[in-house]
Every structure is written in C-alpha cells, then in structure tokens.
Amino acid sequence: MGTRFLPNRAKTSSKTVFDDLKKALFGFVRAQATLVSITTVIILIGLLILRVDYAITIALVTGIVDIIPYLGTGAVFVPWIIYEAIAGEMSKAIGLGVLYVVVLVQRQIMEPKILSSSIGLDPLATLIALFVGFKTIGFLGLIVGPVILVIFNTLQRANVFRDIWTFIKGKDEVIIK
Template sequence: MERLLLKRIGRGLWVISSITLAVYAIYMLLPLLYPFLLAWLVAYAMNPFVGLLQRRLKLPRWLAVTLSLIVYVGSALLILTAAVTRLVKELIALTQSLNLHMDSWIQWVTAWTQNESFQSIVNEISRFYQNNPNYHDTINQNISKTTETLGTAVTELISGIFNGILQVIYSLPNLGTILIVVLLSAFFLSNSWERHNRTLLKAVPDMVRKPMSTIVSDLKKALFGFAKAQLILISITGVIVVIALYALGVKSALAIGLLIGLVDLLPYLGVGIVLVPWSVYCFMTGNLPLAIGLTVLYSVILIVRQIMEPKVLASSVGLDPLAALFGMFVGLKLFGFLGLIIGPVSLVILDAFRRANVFRDLRNYIIGGRVR
C-alpha cells in the first residue's frame, strides 16, 4: 500500500514538474518565437484565399501566396492609414473647438470665482487664518507639499509621454525588421503549408495528436468567438450612442459615436471616460438638457452592457453565462482591468482541456500509471 502511494506521489510530482517546465519553456521561448507565431497566424488566415486563387485562376502556389500577401498587407495598411488620417482630422477639429471655447471657459471660471458662494468660502478661509495663527505654518506647509506633489506628477506624466514617443521612434527599425521576418515566414509557411503540417504531425505522438486537435479546435472557435462578441458589444454601444447624440442635437454625432464605441474597448471604464466628464462639464456650464441626456445615455449603456455582455460572451465563446460572469469577476479581482479578458479566456482554455479529456488522462496516469 505504501509502495503504491509512493508511486502515485512520484507520478504526481512528475506531472507537476513537467507542466511547470513546459510553462517556463513557453515563457522563455515566446520572446524569440513570437514573429513566427504571428507568421503562422497570417499564413493560416491567408490559406482560404490562396486556395481560392489556385482553384479559380489556376495559379501556381507561390504566385497565389504572393498575391494574397499583397492583398492582406495592402488592406491592413489602407485601413491603418485611413484610421490614422481620420484620427488626426478629429484631433485637429477638437483642438480648433477647444481654442474657440477657451475664451468662454476663462470667462466662466472668472465669473464662478467672483460669485457670492466662492467669495464667502474665501472669506471663511481668511477668517480662519486670522483666528488660528498657529495653523498658518502647517497649512502653508501642506499646500507646498501638495503643490510639489502635483508638480512632480505633472512632470512625470509629461516625461512619460515624451519617453513613450521616443521609444516608439527608437523601436521603428526593430518593428520593420520584425515585420520583414513575419512576412517572409508567412510566405514560406503558406507556400509549403501541407508539407509543414505533415512534418509537425509526425513529430507529435499519436496519443497527444487527438487531444491537441480538440484543444486547438476549441481554442480557435473561442478566439474567433471572443472577437465576434467584442465586435457585437462595440457595435451595440456605437449604435446607441449615435442615435442618442443625434436625438440630443450634438454636432458630428456619427464621428463622436464611433469614437466612443471604440473607447468601449477599454475594460471596465469604457464609455464612462468620455460621457461622465462631458456630462459634468455640461452641468457646470448650465447646459442641463444635454447633461441630463448624457447621464441617461451612460446609464442606458451600463444597463445594456451588464445584461448583454455575459450572454453575448457565452453564446460566442461557448461559456455558460454564469461561468462567463464568474470568470470576469475573478479575473477583475486577480488581474485588474485586463482580468475581464483573462478570466473568460482562462475558463475557455480549461474547458478545452476538459473536452479533450486531458484532466481525465492525467488523473488516470497518476492513479494507475496509464493514460487511458
């Protein structure tokens, strides 16, 4: 009995050590292999189009792959250029709008500081200074510390922005090299797709091939499902925002609605980054109809997101709504904002391993020394 228990403990330690070693190897090798993983994804995405060109136009494989790369890369560059151009135009328009409203904002701040409520607060502070001279130095020290802290924070923020810009500029040659490696690797992989697949399958043992196929199939379905779920949620948010802004009479409602829909990609914060400050500003400037409308719009979006997100995520990824909600909550607690993505994806991966009977096989190996 003790011998059997020792064997089970040994096999359990062997399984844990193997899993730990595999995770560590992936962690160490990923920075070296990620261009080739990206190339594999590009080649996988191009394969249907390559096959279509071969069947319809009777093109040789290398020419079909070359045309597919040109179409895919050209489309990506076209979309990226259009998006950047649109973003620059919106930023220029926003800057011009801020300049036009700057005088009115200055007048509003001046008028606010001269009203009776603000002046009464100033008078109360002055009276407190006069009646409590002992607190004068303490208050001045706290104000100096607060000012110094704010100055340091602003300096760090500006330095961080400039450092980020410099890092992007410095990384451009490296990004160009990586892009060339990805494109060349994608060409070679796609050009000899079947041969590379046969070589890879031969290197995988038979007992691992079937579970791996099931896991890859489930993860592929979940990956595309997650992307589809996010697209659906963003589209719903964008449509609601555009309709509401048109109803509220906001200028450039379509462009603003589309930008707010994209901001909805940010986990947890979402459209609140735009709508909450906007509604507060409208309240403070006296534009109560727009402020109330934006507040109602934000409330509607929150309610719709809370109702739709678990259902859409569950139907697209293949998770139970309760499990999806559980994964999002646990991920948020453990990893912060990114946990809203990490949590459901982790559940999908675990469910893919369960469907492939990986946990059952590991249990059978630890207890009985056999996989099946």
C-alpha cells in the same frame, strides 16, 4: 517532426485543444465587435435625439473607446456630462446622463450573454471568471479570467484530465470514446 513521438490520443487531444482555443479567440473578437456595434448604434440614436452636432463622429469615437475594459464609454460621457452641467446646459447634461445609463445597462445585460455564446461558455461561469480574475490580478484579470476558463473547459472537453488520471492510475491503455 515532434508529433512522431506522441501517442495518437495526445495528438487528437492537442488538436482539439488548439481548435477550441482558436474558436474561442475568434468568438471573443466577434463578441466584442458585436457589443461595440450595438453600443455605437445606441449612442448614435441617443445623440441624434438630443440633436448633438457631429453625432456620427462622436458615436464612432465613443464606440471605439468602448473597447477599453472597465473605462469604456464613461471616459467620454462623464467629462462631457460634467462640462455641460458646469456650462449651464442642464437639459443636455441630463439627456447625456440618461443616454449613458442606457448604454451601461445595455452593456451589463448583453455582455455576459453575447460573450458566453460567442466563446461557448456558460454566462454564470463567464461572470465568475471575470469577477475572480479582476479580484485576483486586477484590470488584467478581466482578460485572464475568461481565458483560463476557456483553457480549462477546452482541456476538459478534450478529456485531457481523464487521460492524465488514467495514466496516473497506471492503466495501460486509454479508452477513447
């Protein structure tokens, strides 16, 4: 009912913005699922090499914990490594430490690329959005930063800023490309 009063260009822009945001949301979920899957497989392989009991269960639980931003696999590995070191199992503690470093490095290398390609953002812009979001509003900024970047890019792709500028300048009609 309300779209009857909107100009065609506004309807088109709104649809483009909505479609891009929907695509970005599903891309984000797909990227996180991909990253968690890769992490889980690496942890499983590492635990099998270390001959850890219940390796599959531990890998699955650690993969699920990996969803938590900023803590991730460290919430499982750090206490486990400390426990093994205190218990005198230094070889297992070192092995877990190496596995944890491998998982961290893999995540740091792959996350920007997978996230940016799934959402449709430049990897550098994604990293900057993550950093600025974290520095301005903390932990929640790791989610809000990329969301704002997606919204900004979507509005730019839909030519909303150009249309607003044309309206402000007082042109009668908006040129549609």
